[in-house]
Amino acid sequence: MIVALPDQRPARVRLEWGLTGARHLLGPDGSASLVVVVDVRSFSTAVTVACEQGVVVHPYPHRDPAGAEALAGSLGAALALPRGDGRLSLSPASLAHLRGGRLVLPSPNGATIAHGLASTGATVVAGCLRNASAVARAAADHLAADPCHDVVLVPAGERWPDGSLRPCLEDLLGAGAIAAALGELSSEANAAAALWRATPDPSAAVGASTSGRELTAAGWSDDVTIAVAVDATGTVARLTDDGTGPSLASARH
Numbered sequence: 001m002i003v004a005l006p007d008q009r010p011a012r013v014r015l016e017w018g019l020t021g022a023r024h025l026l027g028p029d030g031s032a033s034l035v036v037v038v039d040v041r042s043f044s045t046a047v048t049v050a051c052e053q054g055v056v057v058h059p060y061p062h063r064d065p066a067g068a069e070a071l072a073g074s075l076g077a078a079l080a081l082p083r084g085d086g087r088l089s090l091s092p093a094s095l096a097h098l099r100g101g102r103l104v105l106p107s108p109n110g111a112t113i114a115h116g117l118a119s120t121g122a123t124v125v126a127g128c129l130r131n132a133s134a135v136a137r138a139a140a141d142h143l144a145a146d147p148c149h150d151v152v153l154v155p156a157g158e159r160w161p162d163g164s165l166r167p168c169l170e171d172l173l174g175a176g177a178i179a180a181a182l183g184e185l186s187s188e189a190n191a192a193a194a195l196w197r198a199t200p201d202p203s204a205a206v207g208a209s210t211s212g213r214e215l216t217a218a219g220w221s222d223d224v225t226i227a228v229a230v231d232a233t234g235t236v237a238r239l240t241d242d243g244t245g246p247s248l249a250s251a252r253h
Contacts (some may be wrong), residue, residue: 011186012143015153015175018165019113022154023120030122032149034142036135036178037117037126039156040170041211042090043110044128045227046080049092051237051250054100058247059111059239068106075244077102083220093222102247109156114239118246122152124239126248129174129202129227134234136181143182153179153189158211169209170227173202177230203228 007025008014016025026033038044043059050057058077060068072079080103083089088098090107105111110126117124123142127135139151155171176196179189199205206212206228215224237248 008186008188011189012150012184013139013153013179013182013189014150014186015155015179015189015192017155017157017167018109019116019154022113022117022152025152026117026120026122030117030120032146033120033122033152034139034149035117035120035122035124035152035154036139036175037110037113037124037154037156038128038171038174038178039107039110039113039126040128040174040206040227041158041168041215042092042223042227043105043107043114043156044126044174045130045223046090046092046095046105047110047126047237047248048128048130048233048235049226050095050098050103050105051248052233052235053095053098054250055095055098056102056247056249057237058102058104058245059114060104060106061112061115062106062108063112065106068104071245072104075102075104077104079103080105083218091220091223092226093220102244108159113154113156114248115246118239118241126237127153127174127178129170129177129206129230130232131235132174132177133181133231134236136178138236139178139182143184151182153192155192168211170206170211173199173206177202202230 176192
């Protein structure tokens with residue numbers, strides 16, 4: 001028998017890993033919730049960089065490359081490919097030169113989560129270290145607007161070679177940076193906030209983490225530099241659907 005787990009209520013700011021965790025905390029109706037998808041190493045950081053350039057980003061599940069290609073073709077959008085020299089990809093550095101237009105951005109973690117939450121009724125935003133304070137302000141405004149509103153922080157995590165979830169330092173720090181500016185935290189959200197406050201140099205910590213070292217060793221140190229630029233932007237990308245499928249577009253906060 002499967003026993004339902006507690007959903008961290010009555011805390012108004014809650015935290016759980018991945019798409020399954022987010023759906024559990026939202027329950028059958030997410031309309032009162034602001035969900036923050038935190039994927040620091042790649043997706044959320046890449047989204048902020050693209051949206052700063054006026055790009056509309058369509059998150060897409062990584063497991064369906066044919067579907068992503070078809071969507072890009074139907075929209076006349078650019079398609080992010082695996083990291084490689086000169087390619088548009090999940091590499092934030094590869095997106096910095098874009099100016100407007102649309103981008104289909106597949107990823108196994110953040111994009112898959114954002115796409116999977118599109119039908120829940122929740123307001124979904126992309127959060128990372130680069131926009132942590134701006135996202136926290138948006139979250140505080142959401143909480144203040146109605147006592148029934150809540151905030152769900154979703155560190156995306158990475159993947160082990162067997163496909164299972166690998167909780168990662170950078171996403172927990174990103175979620176903690178947002179939680180630290182809010183109140184009414186669940187134990188899980190409070191622990192992330194405590195980690196953030198106890199980390200004297202978050203940029204160095206992420207750079208020295210498994211994810212940071214992996215990117216640097218692969219020749220993508222510029223992506224690490226972009227990802228650890230705390231509060232570099234006030235852009236908060238919100239998930240909407242203008243009839244072309246779920247998409248993230250820029251809003252200043």
